[in-house]
Amino acid sequence: MTDTLLNIEGLSLEFKTNRGRVKALRNISFPVRKGRILGIVGESGSGKSTVLWSTLGLLAGNAEVTAGRVDYGDSDLLTLDAEGLRALRGEEVSVVFQDPMTSQIPVLPYARQMSDILYRRSMSEAEKRTAAVDMLRRVGIPDPDARVDAYPHQFSGGMRQRAGIAMSMLTGPNLLLADEPTTALDVTMEAQMIGLMRGLRDDFDTTIVVVSHNLGLIAEMCDDVVVMYAGEVVETGEVHDIFHNARHPYTRALLECDPARIADVSRKLPVIPGDIPDLTKPLRGCIFASRCQKVMPACRSTTPPLVERGTGVARCHLLSGPFADGGWPPPNGESTVARDLGGLSPVKTLTDTPPLLDVTELNVQFRTMGPLKAWMRGVARPFVNAVLDVSLDVKPGETVALVGESGSGKTTLGRTILNLQAAAGGSVRFDGQEITGISERRFKPLRRDMAMMFQDPIGSLSPRKSVRALITEPLLIHGTQGRDLDAEAERLADMVRLPHGFLSRYPHELSGGQARRVGVARALALNPRLIVADEPTAGLDVSVQGEILNLMADLQAEHGLSYLIITHNLPVVRHIADRIAIMYLGRIVEDGPAAQVFANPAHPYTRALVEGVPQPDPDRRRPEAAKIEGEVPSLLRRPKGCDFASRCPFARDACRAAKPEHRNISAERRHACLFPLHDTTDLTETA
Template identity: 75%
Template sequence: MAENLLTVDGLSLDFRTGRGRVRALRDVSFPVRRGRILGIVGESGSGKSTVLWSILGLLARNAEVTAGRIDFEGRDLLTLGGADLRAVRGEKISVVFQDPMTSQIPVLPYARQMEDILYRRPLSRAAKRDAAVDLLRRVGIPDPDSRIDAYPHQFSGGMRQRAAIAMSMLTGPNLLLADEPTTALDVTTEAQIVALMRDLQTEFETTIVVVSHDLGLIAELCDDVVVMYAGEVVETGEVRDIFHHARHPYTRALLECDPARIAEVSRRLPVIRGDLPDLTRPLQGCIFAPRCQRAMPGCATIPPPVVPRGTGAAKCHLLDGPLADPDWPPPAGTATVPRQEAAAPPARPDGGTLLELRDVNVRFRTMGPIRARLRGVADPHVDAVLDAGLTIRAGETLALVGESGSGKTTLGRAILNLQPVDGGSVRFDGAEIANAPERRFKPLRRDMAMMFQDPVGSLSPRKSVRALITEPLLIHGVAGRDLDAEAERLADMVRLPRGFLSRYPHELSGGQARRVGVARALALNPRLIVADEPTAGLDVSVQGEILNLMSDLQAEHGLSYLFITHNLPVVRHVADRIAIMYLGRIVEAGPAAEIFAAPAHPYTAALVGGVPHPDPDRRRPPGSAIGGEVPSLLRRPRGCDFAARCPHAREACREAKPPHARIAPGHTHACLFPLRGANDTTRIR
């Protein structure tokens, strides 16, 4: 066994709150083996990030460690004073935060931020700059000599995360902690970050601890895994043991709820029923027993044994003791989480056309007219959306997919008249609505609603859930309704307990806040819902609950969805058709089954082939991710926007924009040399 660089031993931690003590961690123990990558996985609220902040000494003031040790290189980090802890933090233990925009200083260039990290080193400013440039080059930042003087807002999301990794590696730490490092990234950028972290771990011999609820990331990146639930470690082991031979019912349930592991396409996804326990109340027995499909009467009162296996262990009555079950665990591939039955058969997407877009163009001004004249810029605009066309039929789900910055949200906002359209046609139910004045458009808002990407940020923190979900009724002057009765009806519709109507957004979990957003969108009985990343940041089980809810509501009310996302495993289960967007242009659109089975555009093929598998034996090979960065809108390529990154590009691709062409009924693409249907392509515009 490799030497342990860090050992968490019996760590227990409470938070003092107005509702009483929250026992956030209870007897947490696991080793971090030197030179390996450890993944900590579990649902939100399981204590993953709290363990990380305990290691770093960055806990909130109301936190109190009640027991345990954190041994790092022979010292207990919990006993170190401020100066000693600061000497370890940053130098020997570094961190990559979840959101680089909030962890990086927006008013300082990267050169200054990275030089400040090396303040303890007796180096000249030039030497510090050289070291920073070298790290930026190693993490794949193009032109690091000049880009080091850029500010965070001038980098894309993937480049900001690369810069964050470079900053964390600048001091040559022995241990790197990464908190959800790829949560907000699309599949191609995630693949680049995964490859980068593995390369750096090999090159610098750094030990890495990754916290994530993304099972695909854990399977692809990690060597060892710790599974946490409600503040306790329920299973540990090497990554192949966890993913192929999981022994704890919670671990198996997590794996079975991942859409990427479900082979057959289904509108109903399995979920772990129930909620996390209230950690302010006394706990006894197995904490997972209320949600466990195999729980027995003794599980709720008797503490489960810790049963070792190889380098790991599992904490479950089914494995040892008087409640042991000789048939547990079942053979691999045996489902242990039942699927819910649909309330009604899914609506067939055979209705008439509800929404039609033709050649929609959305532009943003980059500078004022005086500045443009002084700089000699003839057209100070960028095309965020370029000649976009799509249709959505009644009762249909169309998924709009693409990398971050591809223009998906901008197009969704343009449909709802939240963003002016600079060209093209937007027709809803046969009527032209592009740039309609608000007085004429307001009645249409009853038929069109939006679910925003950030469920908490889109809700007023000063209003209760009851006020939030009935606010659309007040804005549109819907008279003659009992608002309290409407609030209860909407809460029941989205399966939100009525007791939550008196709560405020900060008192809700991510999944609960998402349900409030769904209820708010449904208040006026719309016909079309634009759902912007409705599953972003959610655990696989909560994600399944939201998707099942949306499917039920579609079947019951005949809703149409424009599903904006970069989560392809989810798209495969929920979408009837898919539109792929790149740099503001739709490059392929067609039936979901055809897109996944035989994509025509090389970009679509790269997206579909780049989906991480929650299986350590199916890791993406090195170099399989799309290389390079998305081109800047300020310097949009003359020819195909994807040509600089396309492995199949030819000289003709760089000369002119490829026209949209049809290769099958309802299946179009914008590629001069498609991967399929080259002999049957019909130019349509």
């Protein structure tokens, strides 16, 4: 095809492991058309990233390509030697890696890193620096002439990702490969990244391939879509065809599991039952048959044919032969995923119930320089306020969501509540008892009632301990050695629906969803009353995050748990939270019942977050006007007035003069804005 830049044909790949050969990719075929953005979607373990690394020869040493071609121009990239690949990488094909902190050199400034990228060019160092500054300016880095000399740790997450894109575009590549480029970014930064990459495509005529499990990002950013499952391509097509008229049951199931598409606000989310099959075992029939709600006998024994449909192809028995007239696919709106709404109902909270957790005017400070250095420089306040005058409460059996951009102080607040970080002022009371500033010896008994689920499910677990040892460790720490630990491990595994066979595994042998279940089991070991969950769905596919959230809802109903959930996943918050608190630069700018905040936000920042969620519908792409421009101000230079004034489209002179006080809209709702978006009388009536 003359308009095809990259063509993958019949690619098959295996990994040699102790458990056998993992058939990671099987007969992968799809074209990448010039000047377009192609998105690859699917659950973790589908082989999305493996396809990218196969293209550039960046596979692990135990990988073996067993069949296929990857044609780029006149070359099959799979046959290139090391020198040929080096000539291609960076110059014609560039990569945006998932984690900018691990893909960028922490001890070199960006000026040096970007100069090194241009080592093949006959340019002076001054010319290379000018090119680097121009590209940083192009991707929206403020003050690029000075920031080019900064180190990665001096940039925010969004700025690091922008810098990574600038580095990948510096040589003007024909093809850009982006692996989960926004997975750790908030909706505001994500919107900026989407606009940036589409703009670069238009300005440089660059073809982009994006790997993501974020359906909203794919719908908003991409022109073409490839859906992968367990190492196979199950459907391809243009973005409108995939999102509006999906053919394959797996594609439809993914779309129906996305919380952003579900209008009915419910504590239970739909999930795809079962797990991805073991790719070390012989495979027969349709790879999705064991999880498909429309499975037929032929699906389990016969490989489904590839059928041309619309703008692409789909691999399914329902679309061919004697089954093609069976009314498939169903009309839009008809569910193909069994939504399990059974189980326990959430505990009802009472407005007059005393709070289990009560935080009042809490301040947390971080020192920026030592006392001697501060004295020598004449600095009166050598620290920054990471959390400023925060007040919130959590009642028994209630779920409160703490939402905000990266760097807003959400995790710091959670750690301070659990006495893992010292407070500089204010009060934290748990069940009526003041816990701020008490010694660890006095606080230790309270840790039985307060637990934390950490953001990184793998990194928070010791790699040298089995799952059995990890989930029973809290029992040993708190002096409950008299219990039968094997029985306790099995009880906890049953509680989080983890098969007993996993108890002998180690963290590196678990998927993200399985590791998250281990974290939940560990947090529940001592039967706590409050759980602080830091990004419990980060990095999870829509089906797996539904399983985790449904599990948490069931456990809350059964044990009366209270949750403080720290997250930037607003579609999830809408389904699970009773109340929501919006945090910006260490301050709560709005809080109240979740339904009211979503329906009628009072603070401009809240509205920007709500409207900034990418919708899994290519016809509902966000307008440029809905996106927040600029970066979050530095804590070292906190604005005198409203912290959001420099990014607020409605800011006035009064906003920059003094910090707005918190104003009550009703007994349950308040905001910190001098000029709220709606009249408070209307808001009171809503409340």
